[in-house]
Amino acid sequence: MGIVSAFGVREMKEIPVEIDTGTAYEISEPIWDTELVDVEKGTPTGEMLRRYWHPFALTADATDTPREVTILGEQLILFRDGLDRVGLLHPRCCHRGTSLYYGKVETEGIRCCYHGWLFDVEGKTLDMPCEPQSGARADRYRQPWYPVREYHDMLFTYMGPPAHKPAFPIYDIFDDVPDGWEIVADDNNIGLEGDPTPCNWFQTHENVMDPLHVYVLHAGFSGNQFVAEMAGLPELSFHRTPQGVKSHQDRTLDDGRFFHRVTEAVMPNVRIVASPFVEFEGKATSVAWTLPISRTETKIFTILKRPIGQERRRALYNGQIWPDLSEEEHQRYPGDYEAQVGQGAITIHSEENLASSDRGVSIFRHVFRQQVRAVNNGELPVGVTNGVECRYEVRAGNYIGKRDDVIHLG
Ligand code: FES
Ligand SMILES: [Fe+2]
Numbered sequence: 001m002g003i004v005s006a007f008g009v010r011e012m013k014e015i016p017v018e019i020d021t022g023t024a025y026e027i028s029e030p031i032w033d034t035e036l037v038d039v040e041k042g043t044p045t046g047e048m049l050r051r052y053w054h055p056f057a058l059t060a061d062a063t064d065t066p067r068e069v070t071i072l073g074e075q076l077i078l079f080r081d082g083l084d085r086v087g088l089l090h091p092r093c094c095h096r097g098t099s100l101y102y103g104k105v106e107t108e109g110i111r112c113c114y115h116g117w118l119f120d121v122e123g124k125t126l127d128m129p130c131e132p133q134s135g136a137r138a139d140r141y142r143q144p145w146y147p148v149r150e151y152h153d154m155l156f157t158y159m160g161p162p163a164h165k166p167a168f169p170i171y172d173i174f175d176d177v178p179d180g181w182e183i184v185a186d187d188n189n190i191g192l193e194g195d196p197t198p199c200n201w202f203q204t205h206e207n208v209m210d211p212l213h214v215y216v217l218h219a220g221f222s223g224n225q226f227v228a229e230m231a232g233l234p235e236l237s238f239h240r241t242p243q244g245v246k247s248h249q250d251r252t253l254d255d256g257r258f259f260h261r262v263t264e265a266v267m268p269n270v271r272i273v274a275s276p277f278v279e280f281e282g283k284a285t286s287v288a289w290t291l292p293i294s295r296t297e298t299k300i301f302t303i304l305k306r307p308i309g310q311e312r313r314r315a316l317y318n319g320q321i322w323p324d325l326s327e328e329e330h331q332r333y334p335g336d337y338e339a340q341v342g343q344g345a346i347t348i349h350s351e352e353n354l355a356s357s358d359r360g361v362s363i364f365r366h367v368f369r370q371q372v373r374a375v376n377n378g379e380l381p382v383g384v385t386n387g388v389e390c391r392y393e394v395r396a397g398n399y400i401g402k403r404d405d406v407i408h409l410g
Contacts, residue, residue, distance in 0.1 A: 050160035082107030087121035090144035153185035201292035209360035258403035262410030
């Protein structure tokens with residue numbers, strides 16, 4: 001076809017039209033992987049998570065003032081009665097549903113403000129003041145409750161089927177406390193001080209099997225947030241353990257010594273990571289749990305061993321600590337909080353492109369899925385045993401020395 005003009009017919013040149021590719025218009029519907037992110041009761045993953053003990057508060061948080069806590073998407077009321085027993089009860093009173101948040105803690109339990117029913121820490125009804133003989137038939141009514149266990153100033157609960165309540169896990173690194181050291185419980189989070197991190201727990205937790213982000217995020221992009229020993233690109237390998245996955249990160253230091261660093265993820269949400277400030281050599285000195293508060297809120301609880309009174313060492317962002325950064329400095333010097341919350345309230349798995357450097361994350365997800373499927377097939381997930389306690393031997397640590405001496409540690 002040509003163009004007809006006053007000058008006659010001119011040939012029209014065909015200009016090849018370049019069609020844009022890879023535009024955001026082509027993104028398919030965002031989907032997250034429910035097998036990784038669900039936490040609610042009745043979901044396959046929520047049921048698997050409920051087969052383990054979870055920390056949810058510090059011992060000091062349980063007082064005679066009822067406190068609302070949320071664990072795995074369930075709201076509960078925490079209190080400590082006059083006999084020093086900790087209660088964790090369903091909030092809606094089993095009489096007519098008023099919240100026990102407004103209850104009064106007494107010697108033997110918590111009394112509902114509305115009609116005065118009194119419940120002990122196991123939800124047993126002890127008193128019904130408006131009923132004949134103050135509730136002679138009180139044993140017919142039970143306020144739903146969960147068992148609580150205190151371990152090194154931290155409160156743990158088991159929220160799964162009672163018949164499957166597992167042995168309580170303890171960790172060998174807390175067996176011995178050297179003279180001048182102490183064990184402390186800490187609920188400081190990534191970034192925010194004590195407040196929940198506003199994203200799904202899984203994207204926070206799988207970070208523990210992502211050692212290469214240390215090389216970029218913590219040692220380069222935002223300056224060196226830890227110490228020189230952590231800054232080099234490590235040689236990596238990943239290994240299954242009886243209860244999860246561990247990574248080996250190996251580096252030769254400037255002074256010629258060999259740095260063998262081992263990090264562990266214990267199913268389903270325990271992380272054992274030696275200090276990134278390499279303050280102590282040998283086994284890690286802390287165990288941390290990533291608690292799903294709800295589907296979009298996460299909190300990290302840590303039990304650690306340290307010299308008495310030693311201040312928590314904190315990552316530096318251009319010489320400042322995280323809470324002191326301006327918004328622009330958060331952009332210029334991001335850390336774990338920015339990277340993980342930056343993935344969204346729940347990361348979108350359908351938009352990911354896992355690469356070879358994500359091998360640890362892939363292995364972790366695989367082992368995690370195995371536990372979900374085991375529980376839903378009627379089997380026990382790893383680490384769940386009967387009995388009173390189960391003792392875990394920590395492998396994680398910072399092992400520094402001659403290569404041949406340290407490579408087999410952990
Ligand atoms: S609603 Fe709690 S005692 Fe009535
Ligand atoms: Fe990190």
